[in-house]
Amino acid sequence: MNTTPTPKQNLIFGNALQFKPKDFHxxxxKWADELGGVYKFRIITKDMYVVSSPAxxxxxxxxxxxxxxxxxxxxxxxNEVSLNGLFTAEGSSWAKQKRLMTSSFSNKQLTTYFPKLELITNRLISHIKMNTTRLDMRNLFTRYTIxxxxxFSFGDDVNTIENSDKMSVKHLNFIFEVIGERVTKPFPTWRYIKTKKDRKLIESVSYIKNYVTEYIDKANKRMxxxxxxxxxxxxxxxxxLAGRQEDHPFTNEELFGNVITLLLAGEDTTANVLSWCFFYLSQNPAILKELRESLAHLGKVSSMESLEDLPFLESVINETMRLKxxxxxxxxxxxxxTELSGHKISKNSTIVANISYNHFNSTYFESPYSFKPSRWLEQKNQNTDKVFIPFGSGARLCIGKKLSLLEMKLAIVEIVRSFDFKLDCAADEICEEFNFTLNPNKLPMIFSPL
Ligand code: HEM
Structure with missing residues (x-):
């Protein structure tokens, strides 16, 4: 049996003081570079194993x-903030939810939804047209994905693109902000002492519960x-409908948990990829030009199928998700x-699957720190699918993968065809921060219509 390597540790805090939560990734x-495919680190009393090798x-x-x-x-x-849906469910409850929800994300469902996606994307374009001088694109993409x-989730046209101070959005954003903080806290202080923020969180969860419950009642009645x-x-x-047809109806708790799970899982993830994508395009004019040229043959995009065969656009999205x-x-x-590479890991240990580690490994990606979308066309037949799994893999693969790709493709196509754009600050002012997802600290941009 191998001794599992660890980074140098402080006797009391372990490795807790060696990184800022925003730099956890x-x-x-860095530790994987030093210690290899399987290592462990310690946060006060809790050991965490980190696995970075593809196999x-x-x-x-x-x-x-x-x-x-x-x-x-x-x-x-x-679960403490009622997010007990597909993401956190386990065992037979997860299996039931995944089976029933998978049909909700089918191509048929996405095709039915497409006209609404088109409407929201048109609003995004109109909003940019009216505010070309300086836009906080991170914020705008978040509103687009909300x-x-x-x-898509519950039929509410919140229209936060045109109306950014809706109460529901404020409460949701607050819930997500607190989750981000709690996930990276070494100790669950909120369970012992309730600060003003923790009390405000209870109010926000209750507001959102009432808000979503109205939609659940409406949907039940309509069906x-x-x-x-x-x-x-x-x-x-x-x-x-899926629950009724199979005689395993979702409970109201399950419906609520899943609606807010989808809001959480679908918001920052997609908004951040879009933000990073526009950051890279603004820094790489030749790639932006190539992307525009690759879209020149497209007429009005009015169906899912029109976005299907666009290899350069897909390469730009892949390259963005590889680097960010x-x-x-x-x-x-x-x-x-469990035993992993000769390291014995006892039951109920925490294991971090470091799924993005090999994005920066030159064995798989030549000059791994360069933004080079064309590598995805050249590498088409090479084996990168084991090391590039931004949506996860296996039975718990992201259920929103198709929706988010569709959303990202449509937004990128329409913005790139309508505007020229540049960053409204120095590129080195844009930094990555881990807040449950990896976001840019800001993204001020200036647009000019083409
Ligand atoms: C660029 C956008 C997105 C990325 C990179 C992303 C990434 C991920 C990843 C890495 C997982 C975990 C997979 C695993 O454990 O193997 C996941 C799960 C999940 N995602 Fe996404 N996601 C995105 C967008 C979305 C959207 C738009 C939705 C829904 C509206 C969504 C809903 C979910 C749900 C419900 C799960 C849990 C699936 C399960 O446990 O069975 N995601 N996502």
């Missing part, structure tokens, strides 16, 4: 749900009164004693 990467990561992800689950610490933080996810076989108009209705993996690692737990 960088610490994991072991594949083993972890494909042996779910039987041998590995999501981290119970992460799940309890999310609008898309809300209308009861509409004819058998009529198409659901949003995920909430699709979940209700918005979900850089996954935190898991082993349900039984």
């Amino acid at each position: 960088l610490a994991l990467r 072991e990561i594949e083993y972890l992800l494909t042996n779910r749900p039987k041998k590995f689950s999501r981290s119970s610490k992460l799940s309890s933080i999310l 609008d898309v996810t809300s209308s 009861e009164s509409t004819a058998v076989g009529s198409a659901p108009t949003n995920i909430l209705e699709a979940m209700i 993996p918005v979900a850089p690692f996954l935190i898991l737990e082993n349900l039984e004693d």
Whole structure:
């Protein structure tokens, strides 16, 4: 049996004082460079194993749900704020939810949804047209993804693009901000002492619960009164229908947990990839030109199919997600004693699958720190699918992958065809921060219509 290497540790704090929460992903990467494919570090009393080698990561992800689950610490933080949906569910409850929800994200459902996505994207373009001088694009992309996810999930046209101070959005953003802080805290202080922020969180969760419950009631009524076989108009209705057809209806708690899970999972992830993409395009005029040229043959985009065969656009998105993996690692737990590369890991340990580690490995990606979308065209037949899994892999693969790719493609196509743009600050002022997802600290941009 191998002794698992560890970074140098402080006797009391372990490695807790050696990184800032916002740089957690960088610490994991640096230690993997020094210590190899499997190592462990310690936060006060808690050991965490980190797995960075592709074969072991594949083993972890494909042996779910039987041998590995999501981290119970992460799940309890999310469940405390009623986010008990597909992301945190385990065992038979997860299997039921995944099976029933998968149909809600089908191509058929996305095709039905496309006209609404088009409407929201047109609003995004009009908003940029009217505010070309200085736009905080990180904020605007977040509003775009909130609008898309809300209308897709429960049919609400919140329109935060044109109206940024909706109460529901303020409460949601506050909930997400606190989750981000709690996930990176070494100790769950909020369970023992409630600060003003913790009390405000309870109010926000209650507001959102009432708000979403109205939509659940509406969707229940609509699905009861509409004819058998009529198409659901949003995920909430699709979940209700799928549950009824299989005789395993979702409970109201499950419906609520899933609606806000989708809002959380669908908002920052997609908004951050879009933000990073426009950061890179603004810094690489030749690549922007090539992208525009690759889209020149496209007429009006009015269906999902028109966005299907656009290899250069897909390469730009892949390259963005390679260099800025918005979900850089996954935190898991082993349900039984495990051995990984000769390292014995006892049951219920925390295991971090460092899924983005090999994005920066020159064995797989030549000049790994350069933004070079064309590598994805050249590498088409090479084996990068084991080391490039930005949406995860195995049974717990991201359910929103197709929706987010569709959303990102449409936004990029329409912005790139309508505007020239540049960063409104020095490029080195833009830094990455880990706040549950990997976001840029800001993204001020100036636009000019083409
Ligand atoms: C660029 C955008 C996105 C990225 C990079 C991303 C990434 C991920 C990753 C890495 C996972 C964990 C997979 C695993 O454990 O193997 C995940 C799970 C999940 N994602 Fe996404 N995601 C994105 C967008 C979305 C959207 C738009 C939605 C829904 C509206 C969504 C909903 C979910 C849900 C519900 C899960 C849990 C699936 C399960 O546990 O079975 N995601 N996502």
